[in-house]
Amino acid sequence: ALLHVQDGKYEEAVQLYQTSVGLIENSNAQAISWNNLGNAHRALKAYEEAEKAFRKADDLVGEKIAIENSTRYGLLDDTSSS
Numbered sequence: 001a002l003l004h005v006q007d008g009k010y011e012e013a014v015q016l017y018q019t020s021v022g023l024i025e026n027s028n029a030q031a032i033s034w035n036n037l038g039n040a041h042r043a044l045k046a047y048e049e050a051e052k053a054f055r056k057a058d059d060l061v062g063e064k065i066a067i068e069n070s071t072r073y074g075l076l077d078d079t080s081s082s
Helices: 002-006 010-023 027-043 047-080
Strands: none
Touching: 002 010, 002 027, 010 027, 027 047
């Protein structure tokens, strides 16, 4: 997909990114693919689709940050009570 973007073939990139987000299990990699999909849609001036993709990327990153923060706070709570 990235090679298609570099060649200005955004329609082809969109198809590949749409496939990739369904195949990738890692949330970080999914967020990157959703972000890249948003950029490809934006290049095609498909702004509504771009916004949806960017929001999905943000949701995935937000979940990761929330999990990391709860883990950190959980560790802080455990150490402060000892």
